Amino acid sequence: MHTPPKGKEWDVRQTLAVLDQRYAAQEPEEILLPALPIIDPHHHLVGRPHDSYLIEDFAADIATGHNIVATMFVECSAMWRKDGDEDLRPVGETEFANGIAAMGASGHYGGALVNAGIVSYADLRLGDKVDRVLDAHIAAGNGRLRGIRNRAFYEPLVGEFGSLAPAKDLMRGVEFRKGLARVAARGLVYDSCHYHVQNPDFADLARAVPQATMVLDHVGSPLGVGPYASRKDEVFADWKKSMLALAACPNVRVKLGGLGMPFSGLGFNNREVPAGSEALAAAWAPFYKTAIDLFGVDRCMFESNFPPDKQSASYATVWNAYKRIASGCSQAELDSLFFGTANKVYSLAC
Numbered sequence: 001m002h003t004p005p006k007g008k009e010w011d012v013r014q015t016l017a018v019l020d021q022r023y024a025a026q027e028p029e030e031i032l033l034p035a036l037p038i039i040d041p042h043h044h045l046v047g048r049p050h051d052s053y054l055i056e057d058f059a060a061d062i063a064t065g066h067n068i069v070a071t072m073f074v075e076c077s078a079m080w081r082k083d084g085d086e087d088l089r090p091v092g093e094t095e096f097a098n099g100i101a102a103m104g105a106s107g108h109y110g111g112a113l114v115n116a117g118i119v120s121y122a123d124l125r126l127g128d129k130v131d132r133v134l135d136a137h138i139a140a141g142n143g144r145l146r147g148i149r150n151r152a153f154y155e156p157l158v159g160e161f162g163s164l165a166p167a168k169d170l171m172r173g174v175e176f177r178k179g180l181a182r183v184a185a186r187g188l189v190y191d192s193c194h195y196h197v198q199n200p201d202f203a204d205l206a207r208a209v210p211q212a213t214m215v216l217d218h219v220g221s222p223l224g225v226g227p228y229a230s231r232k233d234e235v236f237a238d239w240k241k242s243m244l245a246l247a248a249c250p251n252v253r254v255k256l257g258g259l260g261m262p263f264s265g266l267g268f269n270n271r272e273v274p275a276g277s278e279a280l281a282a283a284w285a286p287f288y289k290t291a292i293d294l295f296g297v298d299r300c301m302f303e304s305n306f307p308p309d310k311q312s313a314s315y316a317t318v319w320n321a322y323k324r325i326a327s328g329c330s331q332a333e334l335d336s337l338f339f340g341t342a343n344k345v346y347s348l349a350c
Contacts, residue, residue: 224265
């Protein structure tokens with residue numbers, strides 16, 4: 001029904017090689033709680049000319065000190081099939097992610113099970129006809145497919161940010177909701193990527209399809225750019241109100257991450273000298289701590305969102321920031337936020 005977006009999913013203003021050089025020039029931080037087991041439930045891998053982040057790159061980031069046990073690959077229009085049935089073209093990404101998972105399982109790239117779970121893309125506007133796409137993904141995933149994600153970013157004054165199906169009322173569409181019901185019928189999780197102004201639509205969707213386990217990516221992507229740049233207090237209040245409504249939906253879970261991307265307006269991606277984990281934690285804590293307070297640790301999970309968040313900080317620094325934010329938590333709460341919630345939601349059996 002459509003082709004992958006021509007632009008990149010994330011707005012990389014510098015090459016990853018340049019970013020690595022920036023972080024290498026920083027004084028390395030001591031790794032906090034180095035033994036704490038972590039499932040990274042949200043990252044991407046992509047191989048395109050001049051735009052590549054593959055298992056070698058990710059493994060190097062993982063090897064910087066935190067105890068990453070397993071990871072979840074999330075769709076980013078990587079390696080779609082060039083030809084054939086248009087609806088089935090995204091299955092190529094599952095084939096790619098599963099091949100990477102086999103590489104990770106070999107142990108040649110470190111101890112983490114890279115791509116232990118896979119979240120792919122299917123156009124839910126197909127309604128009941130999405131069944132054959134889901135079945136093809138399941139077959140290609142070789143037991144690793146855990147969910148389906150739709151990027152639904154829509155805010156005309158900001159931009160679509162790589163949305164595959166931008167539409168004002170995408171999540172309210174009848175066929176879209178039928179498609180989501182088919183995802184739930186297979187025991188798959190649904191991930192959603194959208195701006196905070198769309199959280200009411202997401203809440204309505206969660207109430208309309210209560211049998212679906214739904215994950216809100218990037219803590220609802222609160223906007224801090226364009227017309228929102230000068231309205232930070234208002235944005236936070238609106239975001240919090242919408243998150244309170246989502247917390248009342250028992251089928252919704254939240255990923256804590258993504259604020260390293262430019263849409264947040266926090267500006268860490270533009271610094272000449274990268275910020276340390278203390279500065280990141282101070283800026284991110286109001287959002288992540290509020291989400292934890294509203295949803296509880298059993299419904300929240302920290303995510304790296306690499307490499308998009310690499311625009312603002314190194315992998316080691318991001319996880320140190322998260323550990324600072326969660327410093328007041330008990331051991332059981334830490335286990336949920338960094339491992340248990342992701343393990344349970346995505347049925348990883350780690």
